Amino acid sequence: TACSSKYVLSQMHPMWQGPLAVPGGDRQSPIDIVVRKSVFDSELKPLVTDYDPDTCQQIWNNGYSFLVEYDDTTDKSTLKGGPLQDKFRLCQFHFHWGESNAWGSEHTVDRRLFPAELHLVHWNSDKYSLFEEAVMEDNGLAVIGVFLKVGKRHEGLQKLVDALPTIRHKDSVVEFTRFDPACLLPTNTDDYWTYHGSLTTPPLTESVSWIVMKQHIEVSHDQLAVFRSLLFTSAEEEVQKSMVNNFRVQQPLRGRTVRSSFT
Ligand SMILES: Clc1ccc(Cc2nnn[n-]2)cc1
Numbered sequence: 001t002a003c004s005s006k007y008v009l010s011q012m013h014p015m016w017q018g019p020l021a022v023p024g025g026d027r028q029s030p031i032d033i034v035v036r037k038s039v040f041d042s043e044l045k046p047l048v049t050d051y052d053p054d055t056c057q058q059i060w061n062n063g064y065s066f067l068v069e070y071d072d073t074t075d076k077s078t079l080k081g082g083p084l085q086d087k088f089r090l091c092q093f094h095f096h097w098g099e100s101n102a103w104g105s106e107h108t109v110d111r112r113l114f115p116a117e118l119h120l121v122h123w124n125s126d127k128y129s130l131f132e133e134a135v136m137e138d139n140g141l142a143v144i145g146v147f148l149k150v151g152k153r154h155e156g157l158q159k160l161v162d163a164l165p166t167i168r169h170k171d172s173v174v175e176f177t178r179f180d181p182a183c184l185l186p187t188n189t190d191d192y193w194t195y196h197g198s199l200t201t202p203p204l205t206e207s208v209s210w211i212v213m214k215q216h217i218e219v220s221h222d223q224l225a226v227f228r229s230l231l232f233t234s235a236e237e238e239v240q241k242s243m244v245n246n247f248r249v250q251q252p253l254r255g256r257t258v259r260s261s262f263t
């Protein structure tokens with residue numbers, strides 16, 4: 001689907017940190033979430049996710065992360081509620097991680113780094129008919145961020161981990177079906193921070209309502225090690241580079257307020 005093919009490829013070099021000057025550029029992501037500066041908003045509602053595992057289609061290595069893509073031609077896998085006024089369609093999820101467990105997440109909480117971060121990317125299907133349109137619009141996208149910590153093995157993740165060796169190289173794709181992304185959400189999805197930001201890779205468009213979960217999920221050391229066995233490089237390239245540190249540096253808050261759904 002378009003939601004991840006042409007929008008995550010350009011300039012996907014591992015050390016990519018992207019153009020410094022971005023059009024407008026006053027609502028870029030990721031950021032550090034300073035807990036004591038976040039503002040509780042009692043109007044924020046619980047998240048309502050309704051994902052259909054049958055819309056899961058494929059998993060692929062795009063040379064920057066690995067993406068699990070969903071059929072977003074109908075409203076079968078959706079997100080609403082939370083800070084959102086409209087219904088958003090799931091198009092894909094992917095992760096960002098480090099070369100060690102000491103870092104890897106894109107967002108931080110009071111400067112605390114996590115070894116990895118999950119992003120579930122959705123687009124506003126009430127207002128737009130294609131991802132490509134939504135990605136350019138102010139309230140076009142909603143991305144749920146979930147921090148990963150190293151601990152007990154995540155049973156639901158294992159099906160995905162087992163598929164990774166089949167997509168080691170950039171541009172490899174395999175069929176991947178019947179995966180319910182809800183299994184990757186923390187048990188508590190009522191507590192989150194939300195702010196207006198951007199995509200963290202080109203086109204860096206400032207079209208994202210970020211919803212960062214307060215509660216993390218746990219994955220095992222070995223499961224995370226398999227993420228690091230992926231390669232940035234395609235099979236033809238002589239020098240193989242392991243896919244690690246695929247996160248963007250933090251961006252200035254520029255006066256934005258981060259709201260919290262909890263006190
Ligand atoms: Cl469609 C798309 C574009 C960029 C990214 C990378 C990203 N942006 N925000 N979080 N991750 C993921 C999906």
Ligand SMILES: [Zn+2]
Pocket residue numbers: 094095096119200
């Ligand atoms: Zn991401």
